Amino acid sequence: MGRNIISTMARIKEKNNIRRKSTVKVLFLFLTIFFSLFAFGCAKTSITTKAIIVPHHLLVENYLDDFYKQISEKNPNIEKIILISPNHFDYGNRYIQSTTSLTDKDKSEINIDRNEIAKISQTGAFSIEPIYFEKEHGIMNELIFTKKYFQNAKIIPIRIKNGTTKNRLDKATNELLKIITPNTLIIVSADFTHYTDEKIALKNDERFIKYFENLSKVKEINFDEIKKLATTENAKTADENAENYPVALDSPESLYVALKLLQQENALMFAFFKRTSSASLLGLPNPLDNTSHIFGSFSK
Structure with a gap:
């Protein structure tokens, strides 16, 4: 009789141990799944839009x-x-x-990515030249909107002179590639057709x-092709050195x-x-007053 009781108690204890171990395993599995889902929910997902093309002409604010x-x-x-703009007034040396x-129009400090800019400047891909950066409307006009809609983003402003060679552009591109993250947005600040009538401007823009x-x-981005697209048909009869020399894009280098x-990044969709254009919005009769604008985005 006593042996039966002891045997029964042992079996009960063994069953309880098995249940306890099973409960611990289930609890461990539950906590693992819970914290995995929590971490996934907290992790920042990659952005889908990798670049935008926007005008810097505040007529279309x-x-x-x-x-x-x-x-x-x-x-x-x-x-x-990464905010890329033409150097409209040819400021600086490089x-x-x-x-x-850089400060905005309200004298507030812009959230510049100083570390990355300093690193790239050491490679010679571009120089740090703050002179008159606040006068570059290709940069400053976009900062109005980046400050409003991307308050936590660090900015890398870049201005490029017309006539910059492909080799220099490629060197800058190679260095910028090293700092692009899944949550980096490229902004091309560009106005399109300048100083032409609306008929020609529309034709140029449709081509772009x-x-x-x-x-x-396409297999390769061709700089010569972009420069050709940036040339408008009425440029043949214009003075290339004139201030109002007609173009179909103000910075093929930036593009x-x-x-x-x-x-x-495999993001060319x-x-x-x-x-839009000045002429179509305001009904301007003088071709020299016309500037056109294309808005668009690129994704994978």
Whole structure:
């Protein structure tokens, strides 16, 4: 009788141990799944929009605001912005320049990515030349919207002179590739056709839009092709040194750098947003007053 009781008690104890171990295993599995899901939910997802093309002509400020808002809502985790602009007034010594210090129109300090800029400048890919950066509307006008919609993003502002060689552009591109993260947005600040009547401007812009739409099929970004697209047909009869010399794009250099970066990221799928112009919006009769604008984005 006593032996039976002891045997029964042993079996009960063994069953309890098995249940306890099973409970611990289930609890451990539950906690593992819970914390994995929690970590996944907290992790920042990569942005889907890798670059945008926007004008720096504040005539279309409302359209700019609308477009930036859409991009920010679609990509809430943008952490870094590479902002590329023409050097409109040819300031500074080097062809490609950046700055580690910049304030906006309200005298607020811009969140510049000083460390990355300093590293790249040491390679000679571009120089740090803060002189008159605040006068470059290709940079400053975009900062109005980056400050509003991407407050936490660090900015790398770059201005490029017209006439910069492909070798210099490629060197800058190679260094920028090293600092691009999954949450980096490239902004090409560019106005398109200048100083032509609306008929020619529209023809130029349609040619560029078609080019953008076919980019995902090309094997290599060709700088000469971009420069050719940036030439408008009425330029043949104009003085190349004139201030109002007609062009179909104000900075083929900026566009080339951005597209080379995007090609390496496999992100050349173009989405067209809007095309406008001074002439179409204001009914301006003088071709010299006309500037056109193309808005669009690139993704994988």
